[in-house]
Amino acid sequence: MADGVRARRSAPPREEVLAAAMEMIAxxxxEKLTMAALGRAVGMSSGHLLYYFGSKDELLxxxxxxxxxRLGxxxxxxxTRAAPARERLAAYVDLYVPDGHRDPHWTLWxxxxxxxxxxxxxxxxxxxAIEGAWHRDLAALVAEGVSRGEFRPVDADRFAARLRALxxxxxxxxxxxxxxxxxxxALGHVREFLTESLYR
Known part of the structure; x- marks a missing residue:
């Protein structure tokens, strides 16, 4: 039993390691994150972490x-919820924009x-691949809103590229x-842009 406990402590669940890494990177x-410090946080040796990730860039x-x-x-x-395209676009924007200074997800980016x-x-x-998923979802939503007459007629792919850049x-x-x-x-500027360029 003791050996089993030690094994579990030397290899915590993957999500625990990644959550700790995200917090420490944020x-x-x-540059200041060390495998030794991350190992101490999750009860793993730095050697084990290097074995699993190979490098800090791969860990990142x-x-x-x-x-x-998780965000996806x-x-x-x-x-996919039953709501007007405009309402779902507002939710997309709200999810996209960071919560504030040193937002962990955006610090990773x-x-x-x-x-x-x-x-x-x-x-x-x-x-x-990650950025492409955000783009495809946004372009599909814009195209849906245009087809339903909720949005002005725009090229959905080009509009999505510009909105994501903003x-x-x-x-x-x-x-x-x-x-x-x-x-x-930031949200106010984006809402103003959407009102001027997309919403009917």
């Missing part, structure tokens, strides 16, 4: 993918983007704590 940034990507899988499930729930220039093709492909820009400002841009201000 608090310290990836897996943590982002885990975080995104929430996004799917919001977008900032770290990933910071490493994108030197990333290998596999890492860039995985990042593109969301990314404001979200980065919110996440890094840029003075004069908080979450409510």
């Amino acid at each position: 608090e310290r940034g990836l 990507l897996r943590t982002l993918e885990w975080s995104e899988s 499930a929430e996004r799917g729930r919001l977008l 900032l770290e990933v983007w910071n490493r994108s220039l030197g990333a290998v093709a596999d890492a860039r492909d995985r990042q593109a 969301l990314d820009g404001f979200s980065i400002h919110v996440a890094i704590g840029l003075r004069g841009t908080d979450r409510e201000q």
Whole structure:
């Protein structure tokens, strides 16, 4: 029994490791995160963590993918409910924009983007897959709203690309704590843009 307990402590559930990594990256940034510190937080040796992840960059990507899988499930729930397209678009925007300075999910994205220039093709492909899911869901929602007459006739794919660029820009400002841009201000700008360009 003691051996079984030790085995469980040396290999905690994957979600526990990724949740701890997300919290530590948000608090310290990836550069200050050490495998030893993460290991202490989850009761695992740094050697075990390196065995499972290989590098801090891989740990970062897996943590982002885990975080995104949770957000993706929430996004799917919001977008498939029985509600007008405009209401579901507001929910999408609300989910997209960070809660505030050092939002953990957005801190992960900032770290990933910071490493994108030197990333290998596999890492860039995985990042593109995550961003592609957000884009496809948004484009489909815009197309649905147009087809139902709720939105002005726009090219859904092009509009989604532009809206996501706007969301990314404001979200980065919110996440890094840029003075004069908080979450409510960002949401206000996006609502104004949608009123002027999309809503009937």
